[in-house]
Amino acid sequence: MELAYQPDGIIYLDNAATVYPKPREVLESMTDLYSRFGVNPGRSGYDLCVFGGDLVQKTREQLTRFLGGTDPNRLTFAYNASDALNILIQGLVEEGDHVVSTTVEHNSVIRPLNHLAGRGIITRDFVPTGSSGTVDPREIEKALRKTTRLVVVNHGSNVIGTIQPVAEIGRLCRERGILLAVDLAQTAGVVPIDMEAMCIDAVAFTGHKSLLGPTGIGGQYVREGVTVRATRYGGTGVRSAHPYHLEEYPYRLEVGTLNVLGICGLHLAQNYLAERGVEAIYRHEMELFAKLQGAVQQIDGVVIHGTTSLENRLPVMSFTIPGRDPSDVGTMLDVDHNIATRTGLQCAPLIHEQMGTSPRGTVRMSIGPGNTAEQIDAAIAAVADIAAHVPAR
Ligand SMILES: Cc1ncc(COP(=O)(O)O)c(C=O)c1O
Secondary structure, eight states: OOOSOOOTTOEEOBTTTOOSSOOHHHHHHHHHHHHHHOSOTTSOOSHHHHHHHHHHHHHHHHHHHHHTOSOGGGEEEESSHHHHHHHHHHHHOOTTOEEEEETTOOHHHHHHHHHHHHTTSOEEEEEOOOTTSOOOHHHHHHHOOTTEEEEEEESBOTTTOBBOOHHHHHHHHHHHTOEEEEEOTTTTTTSOOOTTTTTOSEEEEESSSTTOOOTTOEEEEEOTTOOOOOOOOOOOSSOTTOSSOOOSTTGGGOOSSOOHHHHHHHHHHHHHHHHHOHHHHHHHHHHHHHHHHHHHHTSTTOEEESOOOOSSBOSEEEEEOTTSOHHHHHHHHHHHHOEEOEEEOTTOHHHHHHHTOTTTOEEEEEOOTTOOHHHHHHHHHHHHHHHHTOOOO
């Protein structure tokens, strides 16, 4: 089937939603790898199945090293970060527990916590960030109670780009015997993670953003000594006579046939990241971001939300143009300038409430590894053009 739409000339600044385009070498090699090893690994003993299983295991090892974990079997696969956060949050808490989180969270944390609270299983508090969008670890500390079992924190905001001080939060949690789970959806692949050094107990990641893999694959890593109760049960391919889901990792948190195509993609993307370097990608994105934000800040009639500091942040910028609805600005960027952005609340309603940008939200521009300086120049010119033509009220 021919796709009618060819995205020639698009300036894609929606990389926080998903990185686009993915490296060609990852995409092309992915189908090749899958065409050779795409059987159902872990189910049978014939050579092809064993080799397929080796590929899965190798990917667990790569990602475990990448995240600073120690046991590759504790690196388990899920669909994406939302799925992984559900597995972690629902599996880490018990009835009567208190959970502390923050106002900078994505709905993939807010909603699982709200559902558990709504059923009377847990209580939870969302600690506000400071005006810069950073969570002060002392505020987390103040929110802790005797019954607090878990702190869940977003590592990098998909709305305003702030990177949270997770190592400091990790230390204070570890001293008190409280678990820390971190949402790495926006940071894995651009910000180095060392779970051991940062005192993190569990992380959730997604494959399709800066990890540069395809959609439909993500997962979680759970530190040795931390117990996550399985909340989904089914086939594991081994010990089929056992009446209950297996307790050992990786089976404990995985059900049914794995997304082998997605795992092929993650494996190749890990090779790509190792070659190109996470720091080099981050540097490239932040250079473009500094140019974008620096210029947009100078445009009359544009308000940037969150911090404009270039320290401890991701290349994600939220702005509004008073007198224009953010969704109209997004449409003008798209239709008149061929620039793809995300508008509205970006699945993170609490930070918008806090910033006073609810209910209409903001326009978000987010930079990825494929963007160029010329594209940023065009984006700056487009914002200036829209801001210069706000109708008089
Ligand atoms: C901070 C954050 N957490 C979680 C998610 C959910 O990721 P996924 O859609 O891959 O499940 C996103 C996606 O935008 C995100 O930005």
